[in-house]
Amino acid sequence: xxxxxxxxxxxxxxxxxxxxxxxxxxxxxxxxxxxxxxxxxxxxxxxxxxxxxxxxxxxxxxxxxxxxxxxxxxxxxxxxxxxxxxxxxxxxxxxxxxxxxxxxxxxxxxxxxxxxxxxxxxxxxxxxxxxxxxxxxxxxxxxxxxxxxxxxxxxxxxxxxxxxxxxxxxxxxxxxxxxxxxxxxxxxxxxxxxxxxxxxxxxxxxxxxxxxxxxxxxxxxxxxxxxxxxxxxxxxxxxxxxxxxxxxxxxxxxxxxxxxxxxxxxxxxxxxxxxxxxxxxxxxxxxxxxxxxxxxxxxxxxxxxxxxxxxxxxxxxxxxxxxxxxxxxxxxxxxxxxxxxxxxxxxxxxxxxxxxxxxxxxxxxxxxxxxxxxxxxxxxxxxxxxxxxxxxxxxxxxxxxxxxxxxxxxxxxxxxxxxxxxxxxxxxxxxxxxxxxxxxxxxxxxxxxxxxxxxxxxxxxxxxxxxxxxxxxxxxxxxxxxxxxxxxxxxxxxxxxxxxxxxxxxxxxxxxxxxxxxxxxxxxxxxxxxxxxxxxxxxxxxxxxxxxxxxxxxxxxxxxxxxxxxxxxxxxxxxxxxxxxxxxxxxxxxxxxxxxxxxxxxxxxxxxx
Ligand SMILES: Nc1ncnc2c1ncn2[C@@H]1O[C@H](COP(=O)(O)OP(=O)(O)OP(=O)(O)O)[C@@H](O)[C@H]1O
Numbered sequence: 016x017x018x019x020x021x022x023x024x025x026x027x028x029x030x031x032x033x034x035x036x037x038x039x040x041x042x043x044x045x046x047x048x049x050x051x052x053x054x055x056x057x058x059x060x061x062x063x064x065x066x067x068x069x070x071x072x073x074x075x076x077x078x079x080x081x082x083x084x085x086x087x088x089x090x091x092x093x094x095x096x097x098x099x100x101x102x103x104x105x106x107x108x109x110x111x112x113x114x115x116x117x118x119x120x121x122x123x124x125x126x127x128x129x130x131x132x133x134x135x136x137x138x139x140x141x142x143x144x145x146x147x148x149x150x151x152x153x154x155x156x157x158x159x160x161x162x163x164x165x166x167x168x169x170x171x172x173x174x175x176x177x178x179x180x181x182x183x184x185x186x187x188x189x190x191x192x193x194x195x196x197x198x199x200x201x202x203x204x205x206x207x208x209x210x211x212x213x214x215x216x217x218x219x220x221x222x223x224x225x226x227x228x229x230x231x232x233x234x235x236x237x238x239x240x241x242x243x244x245x246x247x248x249x250x251x252x253x254x255x256x257x258x259x260x261x262x263x264x265x266x267x268x269x270x271x272x273x274x275x276x277x278x279x280x281x282x283x284x285x286x287x288x289x290x291x292x293x294x295x296x297x298x299x300x301x302x303x304x305x306x307x308x309x310x311x312x313x314x315x316x317x318x319x320x321x322x323x324x325x326x327x328x329x330x331x332x333x334x335x336x337x338x339x340x341x342x343x344x345x346x347x348x349x350x351x352x353x354x355x356x357x358x359x360x361x362x363x364x365x366x367x368x369x370x371x372x373x374x375x376x377x378x379x380x381x382x383x384x385x386x387x388x389x390x391x392x393x394x395x396x397x398x399x400x401x402x403x404x405x406x407x408x409x410x411x412x413x414x415x416x417x418x419x420x421x422x423x424x425x426x427x428x429x430x431x432x433x434x435x436x437x438x439x440x441x442x443x444x445x446x447x448x449x450x451x452x453x454x455x456x457x458x459x460x461x462x463x464x465x466x467x468x469x470x471x472x473x474x475x476x477x478x479x480x481x482x483x484x485x486x487x488x489x490x491x492x493x494x495x496x497x498x499x500x501x502x503x504x505x506x507x508x509x510x511x512x513x514x515x516x517x518x519x520x521x522x523x524x525x526x527x528x529x530x531x532x533x534x535x536x537x538x539x540x541x542x543x544x545x546x547x548x549x550x551x552x553x554x555x556x557x558x559x560x561x562x563x564x565x566x567x568x569x570x571x572x573x574x575x576x577x578x579x580x581x582x583x584x585x586x587x588x589x590x591x592x593x594x595x596x597x598x599x600x601x602x603x604x605x606x607x608x609x610x611x612x613x614x615x616x617x618x619x620x621x622x623x624x
Contacts, residue, residue, distance in 0.1 A: 026332060029339040037161065040116045045161075048108040051101045052165035056172025058101075059316045061094045063180045066312045071305030105165065113158030121153050123345060132439050133351025134415040138376055144218045145344050147225070152337045160334035163327050170324035177316045184293060184306050192317060195285025199278040200325040206271040207329025211336050213267055220260050227253040234500060286314045351417055357438035360445065361426020363391035364526040364557035366412065371421035372580075373411055381407040383580040384421070391427065391526075394558040396571035398601065403577040405561045406451065409529050412559070413446060414439055447525035449533040453516035457499030460484075460492070464518045474522055481548040482518035483541050487511045510537050517545060521552060528558040534567065546570055565605050574598060 038045050068090070072082040136142055178189035230236045231249040240246055293310040296302045368387040374380040382404045389395055397405045410416055411423060414434055423434040425442070434442065456463050461470070464478055479485050479494075487507065488494070497504035498515075507515065517533060530549065534542040542564075549560075550570045560571055568574055574591055576584035576598045584591055584598050591598040 025339055026335045029335045029342060032342055033160070033335070033338045036119075037112070037116060037164075040119050041112045044108050044112045044115075048105060048112060048161070048165055049168055051105045051108065052169040053172050054097060055101045055105065056169040057176055058094060058098050059173045059320060060176030060180050061090070061097075063177055063309055063313045063316060065090050065094060067180075067183070067305040067309040070308040071303060074304045109158070109162050109165065113161050116157040116161065117154060120157050120341065123341075124149060124153060127345050131349050132353065132414070133349075133417075134410065135350040135376070140219070144222060145340060147222050148215065148218055148337070149341055149344060156334050156337045159330065160338065163331040163334055167324060167327040167331055170320050170327055174317060174320040174324055177313050177320060180309060180313050181317075184302065184310055188289065188310075191285060192289060192314065193321075196282045196318065196321050199275070199282045200321055200328075202275055202278045203322075203325040204329050204332070206275065207326075208332055209267060209271060211333045213264065215336075217260055217263070220256060224253050224256050224260070227256070282318070286318065290314065351414055351439070353439040354436055357441070358432045358436040360437060360441050361430040361432050363427055363430075364445070365389065365391045365425070365427040365431075366527070366557055367424040367431065368408075369422045369424065371411065371418045371423060373407060373416060373419050375416075380419070381580050382411070382418075385580075385582055386421075387575070387582060387585075389557055389559075391557050392555050393573060394553045394560065394571045396560045396562060396568040396574045397577060398562060398565065398568065398574060398598065399577035404580040405577055406531055407580075408577070409448070409531055409559060409561060412527075412529070413443065413448065444523075445526045446529060447520040447523040447527070448529035449513075449516050449520045449531065451532045451535065453513070453519075455499060455512055457497070457501050457504060459495050459497050460488075460515065461494040463498065463515055464494075464522050466519060468522070474524065478518040478521040481521045481545075481552065482514045483537075483544050483548075484511075484514045484518045486541075487514060510541060513537055514541070514545070517548075521548070526556060528553055528556045529561075530558070531561045532563065533560075534562075534564070542567075565602050576601075 065087070068087060072084075072087060076082050131137070178193060181188040181192065227249050231240065231246060231253070240249070290310060293302065293307055297304065297307050366387075366389040368385050371382055371385045372380055373382040385408070397408065399405055411418055412434075417435060424431045425434055425437065426432055456466075461475075464475065475494075479488070492505055492507075498507060500506055513533070513535070514537070520528070520530075528549075533549070534545055537545060546567055549558075553570070558571075560567065562568060568588055571588070574584070574586065574588055575582055576591070576596075578597065584594070584596050586594070592602060593599075
């Protein structure tokens, strides 16, 4: 099977999926729309016929024959009225249906994003290419498809009815005209299809250009962009890429237009030949002046209708290709998913990892054969050098990814359950987390803490005090102050944001607490305060603390040392120090960083320097 017939079949399937959707969104409006489109389609044929009757009537008048003027004027006024009424009605109906359908499509895209529960899908560049195309089209493709379908119906009715008027000249005339114009139509369709496939191929490049302009314009990059004088480089790069992109499109357009020329010539030959033939027939007295007028207007109208039908067909193909992408996107496997029939949530927060390994897409393993048992209520510090796999362990526990091998079990004894068998939302509701790269939502402080949950005053107070956020609040910054600059809100300091992220975690009464470098942006006093709170908060909860600041490890019952994705040490702080291994080395290294400058300062002051 050729790829074009394959894609025609795909498009037909997409149309069959999309039409019922359009219909369900607004049945009456859609029916009205297609009816008024079909009515409009009859107008060109009516105009051609009125033209013939008028010319025949006038010729008759010149020969002294009677003419039914009232019928002629009636037909003309009727056609004008139909044309004036149907055009605005079609526009109004189209607007109503398209608004509704655009909302419907946007809602489905948003719903899809909430169905994607893991992070795995988001790391596929193809996913972002598809999303770029879909988001870019969501505001206009539904309207475009709808109007294209209506105009295509209008064009089809018009072409058929105008072709039918040519039957008055001879049964073979419409066949010859259509045969002369069909190759041109087919070629034009092919040309437009190429345009779409080029657009899809170039999406990654368009995304690169969008990324460059985001870097140049967005606040989060502004400091580096200015300090390192990046703006001219970004501008140059965007310009070069855009020009290359446009060059390819232009070359393709020109090539396509040139290949249309022979087909244009053929269509001209056929319609010109037919015109010459009818004039010759009139000269020989075999047909009347009205028939010549009919052929002239019908050929013009047919050419125009077929050409706009081609255009509609091509545009419709593009819109349908967009919808095919939408259907594929909505129905693609979504990576991490909640089970259809989840097992009940275990009663306690014991966590067990059995031979867990994990590799990110196309990457070497980030975790290798990790086996670990954390009884409910234990506080475990996880330490290790950059890239050791600490955050990955946390992400698996939150089921942002599933292990490549091994199992994560929640609960103890008979209640122990594989994490994959638990309802994801229910499990995540049991976990509170402060991430290294927590989100800074540009909403009010209160909304940033509640994150959609109902307000509980007592819990909110504990969260605000426990996180140290109390110190951030004052007369000008209250719980109802909007944060961030995008909407003219107040900007918190880095530490202020971190306290807010901590308050968010504290507000969620959770059985498992995850702290991934939770104090990286805090000053020493705030850090001490927050760790005091964490220690109280961790009581009775299973707590995992990822940290590079080994002083904070002292709040943990147990320390895990990760290296290259494996647990290489596991024990109490004092025992690990005594063992003299990796942990003892890291501890000594960090202690020296504090001691040496002090010693240096002391020796400097002793020497009177
Ligand atoms: N989303 C990702 N896609 C591909 N590779 C990743 C991704 N996230 C992390 N990695 C890689 O996985 C390995 C473990 O990373 P991880 O973030 O778990 O380390 P870490 O111990 O938390 O490091 P750090 O102390 O720097 O935060 C690293 O080699 C890292 O480059």
